[in-house]
Amino acid sequence: CSVTISEPVGQNNWGVNYPATQMCAVNGSTVDMHCTYSYPLNDNGIDTTVTDRFWLIEGTVDLKTQPKYAGRAEYICDNRKCTLRIRDLTESDSAVYKFRFITNQAGGSYTGQPGVTLTVTDPPNLPSVSVSPSEIVEGSSVTLTCSSDANPAANYTWYKENGLRLLSENTQFVFTSINSSDSGQYNCTAENQLGTSSEYIFINVKYPPRLPSVSVSPSEIVEGSSVTLTCSSDANPAAKYTWYKSDTHLKSIHEEPQFVFRSIKSSDSGQYYCEAGNKLGTSRSESVSIDVKYRPNLPSVSVSPSEIVEGSSVTLTCSSDANPAANYTWYKENGLRLLSENTQFVFTSIKSSDSGQYNCTAENQLGTSSEYIFINVKCE
Template sequence: MRGVAMSLTAAASGFVVFLLSVSVIQGQDGWEVTYTSTQICAVKGSTVNIRCSYTYPSTMNGLVTKVEKRFWFTELNNGEHVDLTTMSEYSDRVQYNSKNEDCTLSISDLRERDSAVYKFRFITNHSTGKYTASPGVTLSVTGLQVQVSRLQFYESSNWAQLKCQSSCPLPGHHSYVWYKNGQNIQGQTSDSYSAYVYPADSFSCAVRGHEDFPSPSVLIQGQYGLGVTYTSTQICAVKGSTVNIPCSYTYPSTMNGLVTKVEKRFWFTELNNGEHVDLTTMSEYSGRVQYNGKNEDCTLSISDLRERDSAVYKFRFITNQGGNYVGYPGVTLSVTGLQVQVSRLQVYESSNWAQLKCQSSCPRPGHHSYVWYKNGQNIQGQTSDSYSASFYPADSFSCAVRGHEDFPSPSVYGPKLPSVSVSPSAEIVEGSSVTLTCSSDANPAAKYTWYKENVNKPLSEGPQLVFSSIRSSDSGQYYCTAENKLGMKTSQYKFIDVKYAPKHPSVSVTPSAEIVEGSSVNLTCSSDANPAANYTWYKENQKPLQRSEGSYHFTSISSEDRGNYYCMSENQFGQIKSLSLSVNVQYGPKRPSVSVSPSAEIVEGSSVNLTCSSDANPAANYTWYKENEDSPNASGQIFTITDIRAEHSGNYYCEAQNRRGRQNSTLHLIVVADHHSSGAPLLIAAGTISVVLLAVLSLSVFLWIRKKRASRNSSGPDNREQSEPEEQVDLQYATIHVSNSQADPLYSNIRAAQPLRHREQQEAVEYAAIRFNSGSAAPRTRGRDTGEDPAALYSTVNNTR
C-alpha cells in the first residue's frame, strides 16, 4: 500500500476527540494555565492540537515580568522537565504557538508511543517565577481496526460485512480506503464494506489521505468453517525478550458424516522455496519456540528473541479428512534492539553534558528497570530509562533492561579520528576520476564534511568527495570532519598531487631591449607541468641546440645567431611546442664589397656604376668619396658616373655606416687616353706621349708591387709599418677602352691607393684599370711578366672618333 500522509488539525479533520471538554484553570495570584481539555484521543498518523493559554502578573516586587522560556514536556520517571523540541523522537513533529499567552502544542504524524501526559511550563525573569500546569493533558493514540460485523457461510464461498473503526470515534464525515489481499478495492469509500470472500482473503482499511497508517489485516474464516484468526498481523518486539503471537482457529466438528480430528498443527515462516517447515524442527529456533496446547488456541511463543527472527509467521493445521488450512496473511514480527538516544547536549570548554534515553522502536508495556554502562562499566544507582551526565569525547554509553543484561544496546560515542583514503591509490593524472573517502567509527553515525586548505567554505557533505574529471588546480591539501551529537573530530591532511602534461610554454629573451653582437644573451622557456618539464631549444630548420632546465645561453652572440627560436616542453605525460621567438642581433657593417658595372666593354662617355654593399643590422647607409675632395661624391649603394672621362681617375672609397659602427672599402680608378697618329700630327704626338707615359706608369706599378711582395715575404712582424694591413690587399681592375683612330691599345698604370689619414684602421684597396684603344689593333693580353693579378676585373670603354 502506498499513499501520502496529510496533517489534519482538530479544527479540520484531525481525528481528535475531546473526551473531557472542560476548561481547567490552575494557579493563583495571577499565575495560571488553562487547558481546553485534559484528555484527548487521536488516531495514529494524524495531527493533534493540545490547546492551552497562560497568564502571569505584569510586575513582581516592582519589576516588570518577562517570560524567558516556555516549553512542553512529558512525565519522565526521574521527574525532569525536558523540552519536547530537544527530544529526538519528536524531531520536526512538534510546534509551539508563538503568539503571546497562547501555549497551544501541535504534534504531527502521531505514533502510538506518543501516548503520554503532556504539561506546559514557563519561566520568567524572577527567581521564583516558574510555573508548571498540572495535571496536564493525557493523549491516547490508537490505530484503526477492521471489525467483522456479520458473516454467512455458503457452499462455495462466504459473505462478510466489515467495518473500519477506532477506539477514538472520528468526528465529521471521512472517506476511507479498503484493501483486499493488499490491493486497493476501487470505489469503496465508506467505513463499511460487504463482499463475498474466500478462505485466503484478508482485509484492511485506512482513512483517505492517511494511507500510510492502515489498520492491521484481518483474515475471514474459511469455507466449511475452516479458518485462522490472528489478533494482530504486525508485532514489534525487543531483542532478548519473549513474544507471544496470539492465534485461534476453527474447523467443523463433522465433515461428510465423519468426526473431524486435527492431526497436525504448526507454525512456519516463508522460505524461498515455499516449503512449510515446522519451526520446532529448525535448529535456529531450538529450545525457543512453544505452541499453546489448548484446543482452538494456536498462540506462538518465541523466547530470547534475536534480530534475525524478524519474519512473517503463519499457522497451518491438517485434519483427518485431508483438509488443511493456512492462515493468511500471517503475522509480521519485527525484532529490534535497544538504542541510546541523545535527547539533549550542551558543550562546555573542558567537557560536554548530555541527556540520554534508553528506548526501542517497539514500546515496552509496563514499567521496567534499566541498567546503564559508561565505557563498559555499570553505573550504579541508575535504573531509569533516562540518564544525564557530563562526559568527555572518548566516553561511550550503553543501556539494557534489567534481567536482560545480555542484550544491551549498542554503545553511543563521539567520532574517532577520521581516516581519509584516495582512489585510485596510484598516480593521479589530470582528467581522471578521483574519489576521496572519509570514515570514522561513531555511534550515532557521523556526518561528514569536506574541506580544502585555505578555502574558507566547505566543499561538500557526505563520506565521499568525488572529482569526475580532476584538474591540475585541484591539487592541494584536503581534510574532513566527522560529527555526531556527541562530538566532532577532524582528520589529518591528505595531499592530492595531480600529474599533468606541460601547459603551453612561455618564452622570453634577456636582455629584452636591443641585442648587440658580442653581448651575453639568455633564452628562457617555462611551462606549467607536473612533474617538472624538460626543455629542448631549437633554431628553425636546424637540429636541436641542447636539452636544458629551460635556459639557453649565448656568452658572446654573433650575427650568425640571429633567427627564430622555439622550445619543446615535455614530461612523461606529453609534450608541447612554444611559439617562435625572434632573436634580432644588431651589429656594425662588415667590410663592404665594391664592384663596377657594366663589366663588359664600356664606351667612353657612357654611364658607369660603382656599387658598394655590406652586411649590417640595422641596414647600413652608404657614402661615396673621392680622394682629395672635401665633400662626398654621392650617397647610396650605387655611385653612377654618367659620362666617363679621363679626369675621373683617382681613388674612390665607400663608407658603410649604422649606429653600431662603420667600415670602408677603396676602389682605385685610372682613366688614361691612348692616341695614335693615323690622323693629324698632333694626335700622333699625343698618342706617342701617351704610350710612353703609360709604359712608364705600368713599369712603376709593376716594380712597386714586386717590392711590396718581397717586403712582405722578407720582413718579420717587428719590421712591419704600423699603417700596413696584415691581410693580402684585395685588387679589382676596371679597363676602359678608348678607340682613337688606328693606335695600338694601351693599358693604364695601376698604383696602390694611399690610405686616408683620418681612418683608424687599414682599409681594403681595390683598383680599376681603364684602357683607351686608339687604333684598330687587337688589345694585348696580359702575361705573367706584367706581374698583374689574374683575378683582375676589366671594363672597356670604346672611344671612336
C-alpha cells in the first residue's frame, strides 16, 4: 500500500490531523493509527474541555462497542494526541477509521476527515486443492482446482510431482482427455508479494485391461510335470482373470493370474487363452498352444492277412501313440536280429521258417515301449 501523509492542522482551529491516511499491515500483526487534534481554548468566554474521544469504524460506530474488537483494540490518548492500537489483525479489519472528539461547548464535537484507510494483507493460506470428477477414467475430462485465501489475491502455479514440469499458471488445470500416464502427484503453489504456500493432490487414472499376454513355464512340457500358465494385463483397477481352453470355460473368475497343472496329461494339449476384466471392460489374449510330450504308449501290432500261407506276402504293422512321434524297430524273437526300422515289416514271400515271435519297439526321446506278435506260416 502507498502511505498518504496529511497536512497538520492549526492549534487554535477545530481539526484532526492523521499523519498517515492510508496504512497497510499484515494479517496477525499489530497496527498503530495516530492522530492529533485541535480546538479553540475558549468560546464565548467558556474554557473548552474535551469530554470524550473515540475512534469510529466506517465513520459511524464507536469501535470499542463492536464485539469483534473486544480485547484487541485500545485507545492511547494524551495531550491532544490519540492512537488506536489493534492487535491480531485479520482481513476483516480492513476499513476506514476516523477519530472523533466531543467538548463541553454547545455543538462542540468534531470528526476528523478523511480518516485512516487500513488494508490488512495476508500471505496465501494453505491452498485447498480438489479434482473433478472424483472417479477418474482414462479419456475423460478432468479438472484440478486450487484456491487460497490471500490478500492481495494469489497467483497460482501447477506442477507435476517434483516441480520441474510447469503445467499451468491458472487456478485450474484441465486434462481434456486424460491418459493413464497422467497418474501421479500434482502440486499447486499460491503466491503473492507476501509469501507462498503449496499443497498437493494425487490422482489415480482408471482404465480397462490392456491386451493380456500369456506365458507358459516350462517351455518344454512333459506328461506328468507341473506346468504353469500365467496371464498378465496392465489394468487399473487390477484385473481379474478367466481361463479358457478351445472356447471351453476352465476356471471361474478369480484374482490369481495363474492356472497350474500339477501333473499335466497328454489330454491337456490344446489352445488356451485368458480374459482379463475389471469394472471398466475386458480384454482377451491371443491363444497359446500347449503341446504335452509323452513316451510311446504300448504299441498296437497286427498282421495282414490273418491267415498266413507259405509263399504269400505278409505285412506286420506296429503303431503307438507318442509325442514326439515314435521311431519303430522290428526284431524276431530274442531281439538279436534286426529286421526293420519302419512301422511296417513286409515278407514278400513268406517261408515256413519265418514262423515265430516278432517284437516291435516304439521309441522317442522320452522312452520306449514294446509289444510282440506270433505268426504261424502254414504249408500248402
